[in-house]
Amino acid sequence: MSINLPSQRGRGRRAPMAEINVTPLVDVMLVLLIIFMVTAPLLTAGVPVDLPDSRAKPLDQDQQPVQISIERDGKMYVDKDEVSEETLPDVLEQLAKKTDQGKPPQIFLRADKGLDYGRVMSVMGELNRAGLNRVALVTVGKDEK
Template sequence: MSRRHRRRKPMAQINVVPYIDVMLVLLVIFLVTAPLLKQGVKVDLPRVPSKPVSSQATQPPLTVTVNAQGIFFVSQGANPTQPLDAAALRRIVGEVLSKNPKTQVYVRGDSHVSYGKVVEAMGILQQAGAEKVGLVTEPPAANSQR
């Protein structure tokens, strides 16, 4: 009673199914978490036709946001600060500009905030040492007729 052992022939192919499963799981994770990573202050920017600003800076610009309630926020990169008063805004912007005076500075003013609050922000930036201040707007919608 000899029992013959069949030897399986070795497979020369790579089983890629586990790799595809892992990639699909990662894709789902990134699709779910991507909207959560976007942080910021909700601002309804005015819609006006304008040219985009060319950025040749090596670091992200400093953006001061004035929301609809007239509260100031500062961000450099993606994460905005907590609500600030005028003195704290002046201090933070002054510190950033003292480290790098060539930092580009922009103001994002909500279209529903009073003009005086945006001008106040620009005055604070000038006192803090900003030589040039840009205003951020959104292009008008293609289908809107104003």
Template sequence: MAVKLSNNRGAVGGVPPVSEINVTPLVDVMLVLLIVFMVAAPLMASGVKVDLPTSNAKPLSEEKPPIAVSLNAAGKLYVDKTEVTNATLVGALTSATEGDKTRRINIRGDKGLAYGKVIEAMGEINDAGFSKIALVSEPPQTP
């Protein structure tokens, strides 16, 4: 005694099969991924925001070489290879640059020297009106 429930073959409970894709789970997964990436994206950027130069950036070309201010481990100051004191530093720089305040000045400090000494010399040079000041370091040596 079999009872026939419907005339549609393959139908469950009298409802015909649906031939459309259910996109609700797909939308749910996409929204979850969107939220995850929105939260994780700021964490992936490490470091400080920097405006990088474009690919057509050219290297600096200066007519005159920079003036080197060196501080050795004992804290003695040198302009190029001439020893100077803190009081005569600005005068020696002015004569070495021939009064050109836009000339680049490279500060080279010994790694054993206290950081404050280098900053003090840099401050004196900046107070004298020189604006193009650079700190020089050695690249790491690979074994």
């Protein structure tokens, strides 16, 4: 058992500590990482739509997709901009011209589960006519409710 007693040479002074304690920095970074991981999925939904349930696995995303949302009352949105049924083909043609590495953008189609199937298929037909064939139908997983 030894006791650290101040030496007579230093007269009670301690040598300056040459180390930086990084533990608080790591703790703060981990908390920020968790906050961003929790809030990032909430930022993707622009228009609230009552989506149907599915057990399908989520898709891998290589670029930011374009979201087309159809509400129960028939209003359509491309990302967060409202689009009428008459202007939808023109908007989709503009989207088709924006290619990334020779591929058209990924489209996420979010349709309310109370919509008529024909309404969703007419939008998908317009997407196909514009050359946008990378379409994913967005659903809510059973666990996410």
